[in-house]
Amino acid sequence: MIRVVVTSAPIVLADELAMAEQSGALATFTGMVRADDGVTELMLEHYPGATERALEALARVAFQRWSLSGATIVHRVGSMVPGDRIVFVATSAAHRAAALEACAFLIDRLKTDAPFWKRERLGDRHRWVEPRKSDDASAAKWQL
Numbered sequence: 001m002i003r004v005v006v007t008s009a010p011i012v013l014a015d016e017l018a019m020a021e022q023s024g025a026l027a028t029f030t031g032m033v034r035a036d037d038g039v040t041e042l043m044l045e046h047y048p049g050a051t052e053r054a055l056e057a058l059a060r061v062a063f064q065r066w067s068l069s070g071a072t073i074v075h076r077v078g079s080m081v082p083g084d085r086i087v088f089v090a091t092s093a094a095h096r097a098a099a100l101e102a103c104a105f106l107i108d109r110l111k112t113d114a115p116f117w118k119r120e121r122l123g124d125r126h127r128w129v130e131p132r133k134s135d136d137a138s139a140a141k142w143q144l
Contacts, residue, residue, distance in 0.1 A: 001021050001069070001070050001071075002056060002059045002060065002063060002070075002071050002072075003019070003070075003071070003072045003073070003074075004052055004055045004056050004059060004072075004073050004074075005073070005074045005075070006046060006048075006051050006052055006055070006075050006076075006077055007074065007075075007076060007077070008076065008077055008078035009076075010076075010084065010085065011030070011074055011076060011085040011086075011087075011088050013030065013085070013088070016072065016074055016088050016090065017090070019072070020070060020072050020090040020092060021069050021070020021071075021072075021090075021092045022069075022070070022092050023069040023070070023092050023093065023094060024069075024092070024093060024094040024095060024096075024099075025092065025093050025094070025095055025096040025098070025099040025100075026090060026091070026092045026099060027090070027091050027092075027096070027099035027100045027102070027103035028088065028089065028090045028091075028103065029087070029088070029089045029090075029103055029104075029106075029107045030085055030087070030088050031085070031086050031087040031088075031107070032082075032083060032084065032085055032086060033080045033081060033082050033083060033084045033086050034082060035082035035083075037120075037122060038122045038123065039082060039120045039121065039122055040081065040082070040121050040122065040123060041079055041080070041081055041120070041121035042079075042080045042081070042082075042084075042086070042118060042119070042120055042121075043078070043079050043080075043118070043119045043120075043121070044076060044077045044078065044080065044086070044116055044117070044118055044119075045077065045116070045117045045118075045119070046075075046077050046114075046115060046116050046117070047115045050115050051075075051114055051115050051116065054110075054113055054114045054115060055073045055075065055110060055114055058073075058105075058106055058109050058110055058113060058114070059071040059073060059106065061105075062091065062102040062105055062106055065102070065105070066091070066093055066098040066099075066101060066102040066105075067093060067094070067098060068091055068092060068093050068098065068099070068102055069092045069093060069094070070090070070091065070092035071090070071091050071092075071102065071106065072088070072089065072090040072091075073087070073088075073089050073106060073110065074087065074088040074089075075087050075088075075110070075114070075116070077116070087107070087110070089103055089106045089107050089110075090103070091103040091106065105142050108135075108138040108139050108141070108142055109139050109142055111135045111138070111139065112131070112135055112136060112139040113139070
């Protein structure tokens with residue numbers, strides 16, 4: 001089962017874990033908004049429809065590549081503050097290696113392949129978040 005959700009609602013870990021497909025091994029990743037450089041707010045915008053399709057396409061690749069029984073991607077959009085959960089990824093497979101690798105693949109690739117735009121507030125000023133070379137390098141290690 002593949003489940004992709006893009007939402008402005010807070011991510012509730014207990015609910016997401018309860019809904020995640022489980023079969024042998026379940027790997028998860030939860031990303032949170034950081035207060036780096038004094039960030040007080042993160043505004044995440046997306047392209048509705050296209051974002052979900054991009055995330056579903058990544059989940060399908062992971063499903064086939066690692067013979068998963070489940071893949072979940074929940075991504076927040078809208079206004080968030082440091083400490084808020086921004087993304088939850090869960091993968092399930094018969095064995096831990098497949099679940100762990102697929103989870104790493106999804107988080108690495110969604111950072112570069114999904115159409116999201118991030119703007120940070122630092123006190124009374126704003127800045128757009130530019131793509132990071134480290135994100136590109138992490139995504140590049142997973143050949144599609």
